[in-house]
Structures are given as C-alpha cells and as structure tokens.
Amino acid sequence: MxxxxxxxxxxxxxxxxxxxxxxxxxxxxxxxxxxxxxxxxxxxxxxxxxxxxxxxxxxxxxxxxxxxxxxxxxxxxxxxxxxxxxxxxxxxxxxxxxxxxxxxxxxxxxxxxxxxxxxxxxxxxxxxxxxxxxxxxxxxxxxxxxxxxxxxxxxxxxxxxxxxxxxxxxxxxxxxxxxxxxxxxxxxxxxxxxxxxxxxxxxxGQGETVNVVPNMHTLVRTSINLWNKFLEFVGVEKNFIIWNEPLAQMLQEKWGISKQEARERVNNMMNPSKK
The missing domain is CATH 3.40.50.300 (P-loop containing nucleotide triphosphate hydrolases)
Structure with a gap:
C-alpha cells in the first residue's frame, strides 16, 4: 500500500x-x-x-x-x-x-x-x-x-x-x-x-519523503538560519541571536542530552570560529 x-x-x-x-x-x-x-x-x-x-x-x-x-x-x-x-x-x-x-x-x-x-x-x-x-x-x-x-x-x-x-x-x-x-x-x-x-x-507530491530535521545538527543549523532570515527581514543585525536557551532546551527534550551539552552544541554552531 x-x-x-x-x-x-x-x-x-x-x-x-x-x-x-x-x-x-x-x-x-x-x-x-x-x-x-x-x-x-x-x-x-x-x-x-x-x-x-x-x-x-x-x-x-x-x-x-x-x-x-x-x-x-x-x-x-x-x-x-x-x-x-x-x-x-x-x-x-x-x-x-x-x-x-x-x-x-x-x-x-x-x-x-x-x-x-x-x-x-x-x-x-x-x-x-x-x-x-x-x-x-x-x-x-x-x-x-x-x-x-x-x-x-x-x-x-x-x-x-x-x-x-x-x-x-x-x-x-x-x-x-x-x-x-x-x-x-x-x-x-x-x-x-x-x-x-x-x-x-x-x-x-508523489516524490520521496524528505525529513526536514533528521538529526540534532540539522535542527540547530536550520534554527539559526531561520532566525537569521527573520532578523534580516525586520532589519536587525544577523549576529543578534537571542534564543540560545530555547534552542538548547529543544535539543534536551528531543535527544535527551544534558543541559550543558545542549548549550555547548548551540554555542559551537552559532560561533564556529571559537570551537
């Protein structure tokens, strides 16, 4: 079927x-x-x-x-x-x-x-x-x-x-x-x-199904890109990211990682040069 x-x-x-x-x-x-x-x-x-x-x-x-x-x-x-x-x-x-x-x-x-x-x-x-x-x-x-x-x-x-x-x-x-x-x-x-x-x-609509957030890395990357696109639309600096904590909380709830690890993953994605 x-x-x-x-x-x-x-x-x-x-x-x-x-x-x-x-x-x-x-x-x-x-x-x-x-x-x-x-x-x-x-x-x-x-x-x-x-x-x-x-x-x-x-x-x-x-x-x-x-x-x-x-x-x-x-x-x-x-x-x-x-x-x-x-x-x-x-x-x-x-x-x-x-x-x-x-x-x-x-x-x-x-x-x-x-x-x-x-x-x-x-x-x-x-x-x-x-x-x-x-x-x-x-x-x-x-x-x-x-x-x-x-x-x-x-x-x-x-x-x-x-x-x-x-x-x-x-x-x-x-x-x-x-x-x-x-x-x-x-x-x-x-x-x-x-x-x-x-x-x-x-x-x-009969092509392959695509999972838009298949893993933790994709969720973080997509979140950052969507948020930056919104900031661009409203005329705010792209580096003005203010929802690190809500994003880290999403990682905790979905993948069961610790609060510290979630924060580190988000910070590393948002500040790749500091890794």
Missing part, C-alpha cells in the same frame, strides 16, 4: 491557508477537526495542526491518500496572536517531532506580491526544505466569477513569479459567508478550488 502524501502548508497570517486546509480535508464548521478561522486583525492559528488522513481520486480513477499540516501563521505584529519570534520557535518545536517528513510544500498567499512572500518562500523552501521538497503556490481570494478565472489568473501572472521555483501556481478562493446567497457562490468557488489544489498535490 502506498504511503500517504505528506503536505506542509505555510503562509502569512490571514492569507487563507487554514480555510484551504479545512476545505481540502472535507471539513465544515460544524465538523470535528475543523480549525477555526476568522476575519479579525489577529491570526487564529496558534499552533501547527495536522489533519486526519483523507483520500482523493482524480478524473482517471487514480487515488492518493493525503495528510496535510497547517503551520502557524507568520508575520504578525508583536501585538498579534503569535509574534514571529514565538511562531518560529513553535514551528521548529513541531518540526523536531515530525520524523516522517514531507513530500510537498504548499505556499499560500494573496494576489498582490509583498516582501513577506519572498521571505516565507526563502524560510521554507530554501532553508527548511533545502530545495529538496517540491513547492506549489496557491493564490487565494480570487473571485471565480470575475473576468479573470482561477485557471486564467496563473497564466496571466506567472511572469511575476519567475524568480521562484514553484512547480505550479493555482488560483483559488476558499471563503465562506453566513449570508446564504453569497455562501452559495462561495461554495461553488471552494469546490473548484479544492479540485485544482488536489490535482496539483497529485501531480507534484
């Missing part, structure tokens, strides 16, 4: 990634396992969440099993639900326990390209996945009944994404509304979008 395709979903807070994950997993607001979404100023994805495995069959009758992980939202202000520093820490704690790895990254974002898109792409595809995990882009909040449809939007805008290594760009809309007339329209959009994204998962 084939192993399920493991998908890691990431994106900035409020881009619609949790709405997408709920839809792909066939979950409505009244269902167990549905993850809360809200149109508020603060994000609502407090922790990384892995959905129950589900199946998908394409138009040719071929089936796959899929397991989706929705990561914590990034790029919240310090007054947001989970500021970036804490979000990165929680993400790494989660990934340190994710021993089975991933087959595909899905980057979720909105139609307008912002600096946060390149930053998130670099953090996940370049640093976390080391360019070894295929990645697709899902652009949300596109109106399926507008002049530019889901299928047309990627074709008309793909030249803006030349610098990225996306295997595919998918236009989508996963919105919901409490107003029945509007919800009827949104429901059609969600079904179209769901099919397009699942087809992309089927097409690009």
């Amino acid at each position: 084939a192993e399920p395709i493991r998908v890691l979903v990431f994106g900035k807070t409020g881009c619609g990634k949790t709405s997408m994950c709920n839809t792909l997993a066939n979950l409505a607001p009244e269902d167990d396992g549905y993850q809360r979404v809200a149109a508020s100023a603060k994000g609502v994805t407090f922790e990384c969440h892995t959905y129950k495995q589900f199946s998908y069959s394409n138009d040719k009758g071929k089936s796959i099993d899929v397991i989706i992980t929705d990561t914590i939202g990034l790029h919240e202000h310090n007054q947001g639900t989970v500021p970036d520093k804490e979000a990165i820490k929680r993400l790494l704690e989660f990934l340190a326990e994710s021993t089975k790895g991933y087959n595909l990254f899905i980057h979720v974002d909105e139609p307008r390209i912002m600096n946060t898109q390149k930053h998130n792409y670099d953090m996940f595809y370049e640093i976390l996945g080391q360019r070894k995990i295929p990645i697709i882009l899902v652009v949300t909040k596109i109106d399926g009944d507008a002049e530019v449809t889901f299928q047309e939007w990627p074709k008309e805008n793909k030249h803006y994404y030349i610098e990225f290594n996306y295997k595919e760009i998918v236009g989508a809309c996963f919105a919901r509304s409490p107003k029945p007339d509007l919800e009827n329209l949104y429901k059609k959009d969600r079904e179209k979008s769901k099919k397009l994204v699942l087809q992309a998962i089927f097409e690009h």
Whole structure:
C-alpha cells in the first residue's frame, strides 16, 4: 500500500491557508477537526495542526491518500496572536517531532506580491526544505466569477513569479459567508478550488519523503538560519541571536542530552570560529 502524501502548508497570517486546509480535508464548521478561522486583525492559528488522513481520486480513477499540516501563521505584529519570534520557535518545536517528513510544500498567499512572500518562500523552501521538497503556490481570494478565472489568473501572472521555483501556481478562493446567497457562490468557488489544489498535490507530491530535521545538527543549523532570515527581514543585525536557551532546551527534550551539552552544541554552531 502506498504511503500517504505528506503536505506542509505555510503562509502569512490571514492569507487563507487554514480555510484551504479545512476545505481540502472535507471539513465544515460544524465538523470535528475543523480549525477555526476568522476575519479579525489577529491570526487564529496558534499552533501547527495536522489533519486526519483523507483520500482523493482524480478524473482517471487514480487515488492518493493525503495528510496535510497547517503551520502557524507568520508575520504578525508583536501585538498579534503569535509574534514571529514565538511562531518560529513553535514551528521548529513541531518540526523536531515530525520524523516522517514531507513530500510537498504548499505556499499560500494573496494576489498582490509583498516582501513577506519572498521571505516565507526563502524560510521554507530554501532553508527548511533545502530545495529538496517540491513547492506549489496557491493564490487565494480570487473571485471565480470575475473576468479573470482561477485557471486564467496563473497564466496571466506567472511572469511575476519567475524568480521562484514553484512547480505550479493555482488560483483559488476558499471563503465562506453566513449570508446564504453569497455562501452559495462561495461554495461553488471552494469546490473548484479544492479540485485544482488536489490535482496539483497529485501531480507534484508523489516524490520521496524528505525529513526536514533528521538529526540534532540539522535542527540547530536550520534554527539559526531561520532566525537569521527573520532578523534580516525586520532589519536587525544577523549576529543578534537571542534564543540560545530555547534552542538548547529543544535539543534536551528531543535527544535527551544534558543541559550543558545542549548549550555547548548551540554555542559551537552559532560561533564556529571559537570551537
């Protein structure tokens, strides 16, 4: 029996990634396992969440099993639900326990390209996945009944994404509304979008599974690189590393080493010239 395709979903807070994950997993607001979404100023994805495995069959009758992980939202202000520093820490704690790895990254974002898109792409595809995990882009909040449809939007805008290594760009809309007339329209959009994204998962997610943090050394190196990338984004000196202790604690908890050894390993990685 084939192993399920493991998908890691990431994106900035409020881009619609949790709405997408709920839809792909066939979950409505009244269902167990549905993850809360809200149109508020603060994000609502407090922790990384892995959905129950589900199946998908394409138009040719071929089936796959899929397991989706929705990561914590990034790029919240310090007054947001989970500021970036804490979000990165929680993400790494989660990934340190994710021993089975991933087959595909899905980057979720909105139609307008912002600096946060390149930053998130670099953090996940370049640093976390080391360019070894295929990645697709899902652009949300596109109106399926507008002049530019889901299928047309990627074709008309793909030249803006030349610098990225996306295997595919998918236009989508996963919105919901409490107003029945509007919800009827949104429901059609969600079904179209769901099919397009699942087809992309089927097409690009069947390669080898890659464990993003297979050992202690990789966890420390990845942590440092992710943190430095964040500091670069907010305009702070790269050598201004302030979370040696949380990182050492992660090593202690995952690999059962002493506090002293954990601190030494982190310090050696952060200050290689002093080894």
